[in-house]
Amino acid sequence: MANMSVSVEWQKDYQFDVVTDQNFTFTIDANSEKAPSPTDVLLSSLGSCCASDVVAELRARGAELFGLKTTMSYKLTDTEPRVYDSVNLHFVIKGTGVNETMVTEVIENSIEHQCHVCRMLKSSMSITYTYHYVKLAA
Incomplete structure (x- = not known):
C-alpha cells in the first residue's frame, strides 16, 4: 500500500x-x-472522478467525445451535523458513436466499481445519476 x-x-x-x-x-x-468550501471540493472530487471514468470508457469503446459536463445536485440531512443524504450526478455528453445502453453501462460501472470516491462515499449516502446525450453528426 x-x-x-x-x-x-x-x-x-x-x-x-x-x-x-x-x-x-x-x-x-x-x-x-x-x-x-470543503464540501464543494468533496463534490467536485466525486464529479471529476466519475467523469474521468466515463470519458475513458467511452473512448475505449470507440466514441468520439466533444464535450462532457457533470453537475452534482444534493440533499443534506435535516439534523446537525448536516451531511450529504443523497447526490445525483447529471452527465451531459456530446459526441458520436455512443448509444443509450453504452452510456448507462459506463456510468453505472463508474459509480459501482471504478470511481474510488464513489466507493468511499456510497456507504453513507445515496448516489444516483441522470444523463442527457447530445448526438452530434458524424
Whole structure:
C-alpha cells in the first residue's frame, strides 16, 4: 500500500492552503468567501472522478467525445451535523458513436466499481445519476 500525504495549512479566518504530494496547491475556505468550501471540493472530487471514468470508457469503446459536463445536485440531512443524504450526478455528453445502453453501462460501472470516491462515499449516502446525450453528426 502506498503512503501518500496532503498538507493543510491555516492562512487566516477559515481559509486553508492545501498542498498535495505532487506539489499542487489550492485554497479552501470553510465560509466559501474566498475559495470553495470543503464540501464543494468533496463534490467536485466525486464529479471529476466519475467523469474521468466515463470519458475513458467511452473512448475505449470507440466514441468520439466533444464535450462532457457533470453537475452534482444534493440533499443534506435535516439534523446537525448536516451531511450529504443523497447526490445525483447529471452527465451531459456530446459526441458520436455512443448509444443509450453504452452510456448507462459506463456510468453505472463508474459509480459501482471504478470511481474510488464513489466507493468511499456510497456507504453513507445515496448516489444516483441522470444523463442527457447530445448526438452530434458524424
